[in-house]
Amino acid sequence: MIAMRASEIADVVGGRLHGADFLFCGSVVMDSREAESGSLFAALPGEHVDGHDYVQAALDSGAVLALVAHDLGAVEISSIVVPDVGVALIQLAAEVRARLPHLTVVGITGSQGKTTTKDMLLQILNHFDETVAPKESFNNEIGLPLTILKCTQKTKYLVLEFGATHIGDIEKLASIANIDVAAVLVVGNAHVGEFGSVENIAQAKFELVQSLSDGGVAVLGTYEPHTIDMALRAPGQVVTFGPHGKICAEEMSLVDGEPTFLVYDQKIHLHFTGAHQVANAEAALAICEALNLDRTQVVACLNEARPLSKWRMERSFTPGGALLLNDCYNANPESMAAALVTVAEIGSERAGRAVAILGEMRELGESSRSAHESIGRLVAQLKISRLVGIGEAGETMVKAALVEGHQDAHSFGDHDAALRFVEADLRSRDVILVKASRGTHLEGIAARLAGGVAK
The missing domain is CATH 3.40.1390.10 (MurE/MurF, N-terminal domain)
Structure with missing residues (x-):
């Protein structure tokens, strides 16, 4: 501090x-x-x-x-x-930010991709000057002020991640940060049970854009209608990314699940797993564009970037050689679908089976059952070799997959039974996805499959 x-x-x-x-x-x-x-x-x-x-x-x-x-x-x-200690932290963070007028602040929000985009951006910006960013997903009324309080007089860039479960959450936290670049990655169904509708989620995310300081830049995705609409309503300069954006990946292919693509006619190979990581990389590149950083250096840094935060398509191997993808930090319908596409593609490339061990996607409200049924059908449509569903939500996915014609879908009421079933028939060329919302604690299954102990 x-x-x-x-x-x-x-x-x-x-x-x-x-x-x-x-x-x-x-x-x-x-x-x-x-x-x-x-x-x-x-x-x-x-x-x-x-x-x-x-x-x-x-x-x-x-x-x-x-x-x-x-x-x-x-x-x-x-x-x-x-x-109130929590309120005091916010007050102290606001004062520290006010005493650092030279600081350039980047705010990132979105229904998914925030933490990975933050991790990519941190590694790029550190090449240019001293940068502070949150550890893991410190994006609430405690984590955000603690991140600001890491700054010193030497800090040039501050990257902040903004989460929300209610309208007004982002506005409150953004008011202490004096943001220069506000990035909204995508609006999806995460926390729809809390917000009531996707439209309310979009309203909450737009609070970050509305908080921009004079001369600030909005960085907005073009993957869905809400962020495209934000670009029309943003108060100042806008940099877009994605299929209809200024920063758009071209000629994308996957090598062992890692994307390779072109931007600025320069080749980028991400050391992050899944085609959905391209959108996060585009966002990081667009933020750097808003900061007027040298493109060649930015691309070079992105090519060197590595995952920093745990349980986000985190790779390891079972003792028998099967590839394990631990994506247990969180889950919503969009991120679940992206992870399933990835495990199907890697399974095909490895000439092995794709095994999905899935649990509940939380905070979906009245849409929860239909969302889990949709994921079950997607498992069948993607020809995922085996589905292992855990808990009531897992059973819903399994039933939907079986109705869709899947032949190898099984549900279990507890982690131990599911683990015994999976371990009894593991093969060296298998690729295994473990994914659910954080509160289901499926990371314990991933740890045990990798030969470790749950943390």
Whole structure:
């Protein structure tokens, strides 16, 4: 974080400083295991644990300041007491952003692809200057301010990922970021159960474009009607990407599931799995176009980029040599379909079976059953060799696949039974997709198939 006295921080967040006043310039963390020498520990209340119970652990790891909601008693650490630690983090992040006028901020949102696009962009921008971006999917009212608080006076680029489950979520967070480039990748069905309609999702995503600072640039996909419409309504300059955009991949092919294509008449080979990754790469290229970065250098960096975040088409192998694709971080109908297309293509290329182990896609509301039925039918249409469905949603997919004519579809009520079934008939040339929404914890199955233990 930029240097601020503890008393300054207290003034910014409307808190009371207890203990010594000193110049703070360390990291800001909410997990005591990430505390290091000179850290500020934010004692956030959680669903299952209270951060206040871990202040001593943070102190033992080197933390020198704590942001808390009540007095700490015997814990010997300087602390700032505030009414709400989460609100205080947002206030502090807003102040840090305001003190960094030279900072160029890129905001990314969309129903899928945010984290992979962010990972690609981080690796490109780091080539040009110091860049800060969130770890994994830190894209909410806690993760976003923590990301801003990573910035120092040396930081040139800040990449922020914006998630939302309600209209107004993005507007609230964007108001503290002063965004220069706002990218909306795609509008789909993710979280439609929370929003009520895809139109409401589009409205929420457009909040990022509306938040642009003067002279800001909107980067918009052209893969579906909502982002195309946003390009017509954006307040300033627009850079588009995708099939009808300024940045458009041409002559795309797959090699072992990794896309190769042309942009600017320059060849790009992505070290990311699946044809759907091309849209993420186009978005990263379009953002760089908005930033007026050298195209040749950008392409070179993209060719070197690698996946950074776990459980997003993450490759590994079973002890017997089968290729395993762990895509368990999240799932919605669009991302599920893209993953199934990929596993079918790789299975064909490897001359092996494509095996899909699928669980529930959550937060789909009233469309949940029909969405899972559609995925089951798609499995049959793509000629996925074997479908293993887990849980009630998995059973829905299996039934739909069987009705569509699939001959090798099986449902299981628990992970262990499904795992035993899959392991009993694994072949070295198989490619296995494991995918579901994060809350189903199918990553445990992927870990065990890879010969490890679930984390």
